[in-house]
Structures are given as C-alpha cells and as structure tokens.
Amino acid sequence: MNELRHIAIIMDGNGRWAKKQGFAKRVKGHEEGAKRVREITIFASNYGVKYLTLYAFSTENWKRPKYEIDFLMKLMDIYLKNELKLFLENEVRFETIGDLSKLPSNLRDRIAYTKEQTASFTGLTQVLAINYGSRDEIIRAVRRAKEAGVELTEENMNDFLDTAGMPDVDMLIRTGGEQRLSNFLLWQSAYSELFFTPTLWPDFTPKELEGMIDKFNKIERRFGGVKDE
Ligand code: IPE
Ligand code: IPE
Numbered sequence: 001m002n003e004l005r006h007i008a009i010i011m012d013g014n015g016r017w018a019k020k021q022g023f024a025k026r027v028k029g030h031e032e033g034a035k036r037v038r039e040i041t042i043f044a045s046n047y048g049v050k051y052l053t054l055y056a057f058s059t060e061n062w063k064r065p066k067y068e069i070d071f072l073m074k075l076m077d078i079y080l081k082n083e084l085k086l087f088l089e090n091e092v093r094f095e096t097i098g099d100l101s102k103l104p105s106n107l108r109d110r111i112a113y114t115k116e117q118t119a120s121f122t123g124l125t126q127v128l129a130i131n132y133g134s135r136d137e138i139i140r141a142v143r144r145a146k147e148a149g150v151e152l153t154e155e156n157m158n159d160f161l162d163t164a165g166m167p168d169v170d171m172l173i174r175t176g177g178e179q180r181l182s183n184f185l186l187w188q189s190a191y192s193e194l195f196f197t198p199t200l201w202p203d204f205t206p207k208e209l210e211g212m213i214d215k216f217n218k219i220e221r222r223f224g225g226v227k228d229e
C-alpha cells in the first residue's frame with residue numbers, strides 16, 4: 001500500500017465523446033462530463049483521499065471558440081450551484097487553483113461563496129483547476145516570492161504556488177487517450193505515478209479509478225532512493 005493523499009485528473013475527451021454519441025455539439029460532452037465529477041468526488045471522499053484536483057479549464061483553452069468558452073463558464077457556475085448540497089452532505093471542502101481574475105464575475109462570486117460555505121471541512125478537498133496553467137502559476141509564484149523578499153528554495157516553492165498547503169500529486173490520471181500533461185501541475189507532479197487511459201472522460205467510472213488505485217498500491221515508489229532492505 002502506498003500513501004494516497006492527492007489524485008489529479010486531466011479530464012479529457014468530452015468533445016470526442018459527444019461526437020461518438022452523435023451529438024451535433026461538442027459541449028454535450030462537457031455537460032455529461034460534469035456528472036462524472038460528482039461520482040468521482042464521492043468515491044474519492046469515501047476512499048479517504050485528501051485532495052482531488054480536476055483540470056477544468058486551462059490557460060490555453062481560451063483559444064477555443066467563444067461559444068464553447070461561454071458554455072464552459074456557465075456550466076461551472078451551474079455545477080457549483082448544484083454541487084453545494086453534495087459538498088455539505090459529504091463534508092467536502094472546495095478550492096481552486098489558477099488565475100480567477102479573468103473569469104466572469106458571477107462565476108468568481110459563486111466560487112468565493114462555495115469556498116466560504118465549505119471552508120471548515122477537513123475530509124476531501126476538491127480542487128478545480130480553472131484558467132490554470134503550470135507555467136503561469138510558476139511565474140506568478142516567482143513574482144509573489146520576489147514581492148515578499150523571499151529567496152525561493154525547493155522547500156518553500158510550494159508556499160508561493162496556487163497549491164500552497166497541498167501535498168504533491170501521488171497519482172496523475174489523464175483520460176481521453178493522449179499521453180501528455182498539457183501544462184498541468186508540472187512542479188507538483190515531479191514524482192507522481194502517471195496513469196493514461198483511452199476512456200473518454202464522460203465514460204470514466206469510479207470502478208476504473210479503483211482499478212488504477214489497485215495498480216498504484218503495487219508500485220514501489222522510490223523517490224530516487226533504493227528499495228528498503
Ligand atoms: C476536456 O475535453 C475538457 C476541457 C478541455 C474543458 P475536450 O473538450 O478537450 O474534449 P476532446 O479532447 O476534444 O475530445
Ligand atoms: C487539457 O485538455 C485541459 C483540460 C482537460 C481542462 P486539452 O484538450 O485542452 O489539451 P490538449 O489541447 O489536447 O493538449
């Protein structure tokens with residue numbers, strides 16, 4: 001068994017799922033994908049995971065058509081509105097990483113409200129990565145440290161990242177078949193175990209996640225050291 005504190009997921013394949021199902025619009029896949037977020041969150045919470053970080057919108061996703069961007073912003077607002085009940089019932093704390101300053105103000109308000117309502121919970125923290133890019137995060141961290149007059153070290157770097165206070169990523173999962181990180185948690189996943197699955201995000205199930213966790217538990221994590229004698 002390995003200690004499993006932090007799972008991060010690149011939820012990819014929504015557009016392809018919609019196409020495969022015969023929907024005219026890619027965004028149908030985003031709508032279906034939001035339902036999986038709920039199921040995976042409940043599973044992670046029951047499993048005793050401390051942090052579940054989900055890539056919802058990257059700094060590069062602004063390149064998408066305006067219609068799709070607007071849809072995603074609205075979907076995140078609706079998602080958070082509906083999910084508050086789930087957070088309260090399961091005592092899940094809500095957090096975000098990424099630069100929120102570029103988001104519509106109604107979504108920013110909803111995020112702030114959801115954080116406030118769930119701030120005292122100590123079980124699972126669900127972290128949504130919104131307008132998140134690892135390079136952007138690292139640059140902002142360096143700036144913050146400079147402003148504070150702090151010399152950065154490997155030990156204090158995380159204090160200046162958006163993930164301040166969170167443990168490094170133990171398992172990094174990408175659905176949708178691509179084997180790349182797309183600017184996600186580059187610093188925090190230096191020693192993550194990587195899992196890639198062809199399953200499109202709207203088809204991903206807690207059962208598949210459970211199978212990955214079983215594999216994770218069998219891995220010998222050495223962190224550069226040698227196997228215990
Ligand atoms: C991931 O699904 C969700 C977001 C990036 C918001 P995609 O929309 O990238 O779906 P594919 O990869 O085109 O199938
Ligand atoms: C990564 O998926 C971002 C999210 C899942 C939010 P993309 O579909 O945007 O990534 P690329 O373009 O395939 O690398």
Ligand code: MG
Nearest residue numbers: 012013014176
């Ligand atoms: Mg994609």
